[in-house]
Every structure is written in C-alpha cells, then in structure tokens.
Amino acid sequence: MLIGEVARHSGVSPRMLRHYDALGLVRPTGRTVGGYRQYSAEDIRRIFHVESLRSLGLSLKQIGRALEDPAFTPSALVSDLIRWTEERLERERELLERLRAVDASAPTGWQDVLRIVELMQGLGSASAARRQQAVLARPDGASVPTELLAGAVLAESDPHVAGALRWALARSGGDGVAALAAGVHAEDVDVRRRAVLAIAEMAEAPGAAEVLADALGDPDRQVRGPAALALGRRGVVEAVPVLVGMVVDGSRDVEAAEVLGALSQDPGCADRIMTALADELAAPTADSATRIRLTQALVELPGPTVREVLRRLAHDDDRAVALVASAFLLVVDGRRSDGGGGGDGG
Structure with a gap:
C-alpha cells in the first residue's frame, strides 16, 4: 500500500x-x-x-x-504519565481561574489586566506581608473580582491578611455573600470559620442573614459564635440559644452578654433570655466560673426579675458567686436609684 x-x-x-x-x-x-x-x-x-x-x-x-x-515496563511509564497529566491539569486549572478572574474584572485595557495579574501574584506569595500589601495597595476605584477576593478570604490563615481581605471584599461592590456562601458548608472547619467571619462583617448585605442563620447549627462554636453575634446585633432572636451557650462556654462571653442585653429590650425576648440564663445557673453541671459569667450576663438585662435573681445569688452556697452577685446587686440598685433600667418599682 x-x-x-x-x-x-x-x-x-x-x-x-x-x-x-x-x-x-x-x-x-x-x-x-x-x-x-x-x-x-x-x-x-x-x-x-x-x-x-x-x-x-x-x-x-x-x-x-x-x-x-x-x-x-509499561506500568512505570503509565504511572509517570498519570502524575504528569495531573500536574498539567492543575496548571491548566490555575490558568483557567486566572483567566476567569481577569474576565470578571471587565478590563478596559491591558493596564487593568496587568493590575489583576499583579494582585493574583501577590495573593499567591508565601510572604504574609506581601499578601497584605497586595490587598492594601490596590488603587481606589480599581475593580477587583469578588470571586477572587472571596477565594483568598477562604484560603487565608494569617489573621492580619485575612482582616485586610475581608475589608477589601466588603468594599468590592460585588455579591460577597454569594461568593462566600459555599464556604459556610465546607468540610474544612477552618474554611467555615473564615467564611462566617467575613459574612458577619457584611451582615447588612442581602442574603447575609439567611447564610448566617444556617451557621447557627454548626457543630463548631467558632463558626456559630460569630454568626450568633452578627444576627443578635440585628435583632434576630433565633441567635439567643447560641449566645447563651457562649456565656456558658466563656467564648466571647462579654460580647454575647452585651448582645443579649440589647435583645432583651424587647419584653418578649427578655423573658426568653432570663429563663435561659436562669436554667443554666441552676444546672448541676455549671461550675463556679460558669455561674459567675452567667451572673455577669444578668446585669445586662433590664427589669425587676434581674434584681430578684441577684438577691438570691448573693446568698449562694458558692462564696465566689455570692460575692459577685452582691457586687452586681449594688450596681443594679445604683442604676435603679439613678432612674435607669432594672428597677422593680418597690
């Protein structure tokens, strides 16, 4: 042939x-x-x-x-081919992500393209200082793809760089909540923590409340805690059980108590909070430190019931709890004599 x-x-x-x-x-x-x-x-x-x-x-x-x-022997070469192909696919995936990020920024000229590429290179640096500089050195008004910033937020382990990224994401003008939402359900707990922290800083944005509400049921307290604080500050009463749990655990308990105090300005919610705190105080598993934190949280609440509970705690068998309750009882009485909240009218 x-x-x-x-x-x-x-x-x-x-x-x-x-x-x-x-x-x-x-x-x-x-x-x-x-x-x-x-x-x-x-x-x-x-x-x-x-x-x-x-x-x-x-x-x-x-x-x-x-x-x-x-x-x-074909087996050795086939194994090498698999490894080389995986490496090539990873490089291609990274290239595709870069191209999509550039496209999402809607560049009007090559300077815009170069600026996005420079940002991506900075965010990929092994130096935390350089990553932070790449975020903060962005010119005012320069468009940065929300997805690029969100991806960097979810991957960033350095707290200073993470803070800068959350700030930049909040200012990006894009739908940061949607870009981060998948991170709230990630298998990696660190990714979930980063996602919730970032969304909590955008709690007023559309869709943020719904995503944060999902995080209230997370098994990790460092995920559900920031979600509860952000929702509580917006008056969402569903955050109350988590906030009370934060007081019990001693996890950002002062902030949680302050938010509970703000929520208790609603009389219906105040009863719910008081009942939850009182139940935890009476729990047989509550140690002295926990009961002191709960006592401190009570002082943030308005109404006569607080004084009654503090009066009982002032005679508690635990001397440390009794001393703290007695001190706060004086605070509540002083607030009452000054015409502030917490008086019992008698």
Missing part, C-alpha cells in the same frame, strides 16, 4: 508518516520500482500502535522505546 492510501485509511498525514520513517518508528518494508514507500499489513498495524500510544500522551521517543525494548 502506497503512502497516500495508507494516509487515507489511517488518518495519519503523509507528512507525519515520512516523519515516522525518518525517526525509525515505522519504516515501510518495501519500495516500488519508482522508489515510492510501500507499506505492508504489519507496517500499518505498527502505525496504529504508534497512534494508540500517542493518544496516551507518550512522546515519540517513549513510543520508540516501548515498541523496541523488550525490557521496557
């Missing part, structure tokens, strides 16, 4: 067939009287073997070894 006919049947161009011949990969076994290449059935079979191995990503040199060296 002549080269033109082989090309039609195999799909391999005559130019490539001549290249295979020059490399010694597939040499036609015969020649016509006029000197034209003539391929046998075995030659054509070898062409298909070459093309099959090329489809796996082998180089022509590797294919030559595979076909000629009896000691050549």
Whole structure:
C-alpha cells in the first residue's frame, strides 16, 4: 500500500508518516520500482500502535522505546504519565481561574489586566506581608473580582491578611455573600470559620442573614459564635440559644452578654433570655466560673426579675458567686436609684 492510501485509511498525514520513517518508528518494508514507500499489513498495524500510544500522551521517543525494548515496563511509564497529566491539569486549572478572574474584572485595557495579574501574584506569595500589601495597595476605584477576593478570604490563615481581605471584599461592590456562601458548608472547619467571619462583617448585605442563620447549627462554636453575634446585633432572636451557650462556654462571653442585653429590650425576648440564663445557673453541671459569667450576663438585662435573681445569688452556697452577685446587686440598685433600667418599682 502506497503512502497516500495508507494516509487515507489511517488518518495519519503523509507528512507525519515520512516523519515516522525518518525517526525509525515505522519504516515501510518495501519500495516500488519508482522508489515510492510501500507499506505492508504489519507496517500499518505498527502505525496504529504508534497512534494508540500517542493518544496516551507518550512522546515519540517513549513510543520508540516501548515498541523496541523488550525490557521496557509499561506500568512505570503509565504511572509517570498519570502524575504528569495531573500536574498539567492543575496548571491548566490555575490558568483557567486566572483567566476567569481577569474576565470578571471587565478590563478596559491591558493596564487593568496587568493590575489583576499583579494582585493574583501577590495573593499567591508565601510572604504574609506581601499578601497584605497586595490587598492594601490596590488603587481606589480599581475593580477587583469578588470571586477572587472571596477565594483568598477562604484560603487565608494569617489573621492580619485575612482582616485586610475581608475589608477589601466588603468594599468590592460585588455579591460577597454569594461568593462566600459555599464556604459556610465546607468540610474544612477552618474554611467555615473564615467564611462566617467575613459574612458577619457584611451582615447588612442581602442574603447575609439567611447564610448566617444556617451557621447557627454548626457543630463548631467558632463558626456559630460569630454568626450568633452578627444576627443578635440585628435583632434576630433565633441567635439567643447560641449566645447563651457562649456565656456558658466563656467564648466571647462579654460580647454575647452585651448582645443579649440589647435583645432583651424587647419584653418578649427578655423573658426568653432570663429563663435561659436562669436554667443554666441552676444546672448541676455549671461550675463556679460558669455561674459567675452567667451572673455577669444578668446585669445586662433590664427589669425587676434581674434584681430578684441577684438577691438570691448573693446568698449562694458558692462564696465566689455570692460575692459577685452582691457586687452586681449594688450596681443594679445604683442604676435603679439613678432612674435607669432594672428597677422593680418597690
């Protein structure tokens, strides 16, 4: 079979067939009287073997070894090909993300493109100082893709850089909440913590309350705590159980008590908070430190019930609790005599 006919049947161009011949990969076994290449059935079979191995990503040199060296083991090469392909795909994925980030910034000129690329390079630096500088050095008015900042927020472990990224994300003008929402349900607890902290700083943004409400049920207290604080400051009463739990755990308990105090300005919510704190005070598992924190939280609440509870606690069997309650009872009485909240009218 002549080269033109082989090309039609195999799909391999005559130019490539001549290249295979020059490399010694597939040499036609015969020649016509006029000197034209003539391929046998075995030659054509070898062409298909070459093309099959090329489809796996082998180089022509590797294919030559595979076909000629009896000691050549395919398993080792296939393992290498898998590793090389995975590395190439990772590089391609990173390139695709960069291109999407540039496209999302709607560049109007090459300076805009270069600015985004410079930011991405800065955010990818091993130096926390350089990452922070890349965020803070952004020119005013420069457009930065929300998805790029959100991805950096979810990946950033340095607290100073993370703070700068959250600040930049809040100012980006994009839908930062939507970009971060998936992070709230991530398997990695650190990612969930970063997502909630960032969304808590955008608690007034559309959709933030719904995402934070989902985080109230998270098993990690460093996820549900910031969500509860942000929601409580917005008057969301569903945050009360988590806020009370923060007082019990001693996790940002002062902030939690202040938010509970603000929520208790609503009489209906005040009763719910008082009941929850009183139940925790009476819990047999509550140690002295926990009961002191709960006593301190009570002082943030308005109404006569607080004074009654403090009066009872002033005679508590735990001397430390009794001393704290007695001191706060004086505070409440002073507030009452000054005409402030917390009086009982008697």
